[in-house]
Amino acid sequence: MPQILQALPWAIDGGLRLPIVYNTSCYDSLDSLALMDGIVDIYLPDLKVWTPQRARRYLRMPGYPQVAQAAVTEMNRQVGPLRLGGDGLARRGLLVRHLVMPGMLEETREILRFVAAELGTGTYVDLMAQYHPAGLVGNNQRDGYHEIDRQLARDEYELAIRFAGELGLTRLDRRSQASGLQLPPAPAPAGTRWQPGRRTTTPTPRPPPAAFLVFAGSSQSPTVTASGQSPHTGSAQFGAAMGPTPIKILAFQIG
Numbered sequence: 001m002p003q004i005l006q007a008l009p010w011a012i013d014g015g016l017r018l019p020i021v022y023n024t025s026c027y028d029s030l031d032s033l034a035l036m037d038g039i040v041d042i043y044l045p046d047l048k049v050w051t052p053q054r055a056r057r058y059l060r061m062p063g064y065p066q067v068a069q070a071a072v073t074e075m076n077r078q079v080g081p082l083r084l085g086g087d088g089l090a091r092r093g094l095l096v097r098h099l100v101m102p103g104m105l106e107e108t109r110e111i112l113r114f115v116a117a118e119l120g121t122g123t124y125v126d127l128m129a130q131y132h133p134a135g136l137v138g139n140n141q142r143d144g145y146h147e148i149d150r151q152l153a154r155d156e157y158e159l160a161i162r163f164a165g166e167l168g169l170t171r172l173d174r175r176s177q178a179s180g181l182q183l184p185p186a187p188a189p190a191g192t193r194w195q196p197g198r199r200t201t202t203p204t205p206r207p208p209p210a211a212f213l214v215f216a217g218s219s220q221s222p223t224v225t226a227s228g229q230s231p232h233t234g235s236a237q238f239g240a241a242m243g244p245t246p247i248k249i250l251a252f253q254i255g
Contacts, residue, residue: 001032005039019091026068027061033074041092042082043075046099050110058145072096073118082124082171094119097126100160100180102152102187109163121168129157129180154183 008020019041026045047068049055055064075094082093096115100108108127115123131152138149157180164172 001035005035008039024071026071027064028067028071030070030074033071033078037078041079042090043072043079043094044097045072045075045094046097047072047111047115048099049104050107050114054104054107058148069114069118076119076123081120081122093124095124095126097128099128099131100152100157101131102148102150102156104148105156105159105163108160112160112163112167112169116167116169122171123169124171124173125164125169126173126176127157127160127164127180128176129183130176150187152180152183153187154181154185156187157181157183 008016020039021042021044022036022040023044024046026047045068048064049058050065052062052065056062072094079093082095083091085091096119098108098111112125115125129152131148133149133151136143137145161172161177161180164170
């Protein structure tokens with residue numbers, strides 16, 4: 001982080017005029033976030049899980065929920081709700097992302113409740129629906145995380161959207177919603193990989209990570225078991241064993 005901050009003045013002197021976006025797993029220390037106060041324009045944190053039990057199982061970090069809650073609260077203090085320019089591009093603020101996981105709607109509900117109560121109902125939330133089993137999920141080792149070895153179902157995603165509405169969260173990413181409504185209506189059998197128009201039990205190729213960038217990462221990144229890929233913001237990671245892949249973004253359009 002210090003090296004990135006030292007390099008930014010050179011980039012600005014060289015003509016950089018785009019918003020500075022910080023993408024993170026939200027496992028950041030408050031000390032590292034203090035270094036970015038007044039420098040980062042847009043925070044893009046992933047709120048992954050709510051309970052220590054799930055954090056221990058999937059992130060191998062039982063303390064993740066407490067750290068993430070403190071970190072995202074500080075991000076919100078620094079930049080406030082997401083603000084857009086007349087061209088629809090994000091200029092400054094907080095955009096909270098959450099990957100909705102199969103069979104884990106209680107985690108989603110508690111995270112959304114926290115966002116509404118502590119960050120405000122004006123928070124922009126991207127409820128991502130693109131989870132697919134990968135990494136250690138579904139393998140034949142001692143623990144294949146078989147409870148999440150399936151695609152998210154549309155019924156589950158629609159419940160997540162309903163939770164958000166009941167809590168007063170109305171700034172939801174429309175593209176993620178459109179993606180979620182294309183999911184199969186009911187949970188698929190374990191091991192199924194789904195694409196619009198067909199189902200197969202053969203793993204589908206993972207799309208490449210996003211190619212555009214400012215800087216990304218986390219000062220204390222937990223290891224990661226499964227991942228999701230967003231067509232408009234790059235890679236959203238979840239779990240343990242794939243290793244964090246930072247998303248690198250210069251600017252992006254909302255809506």
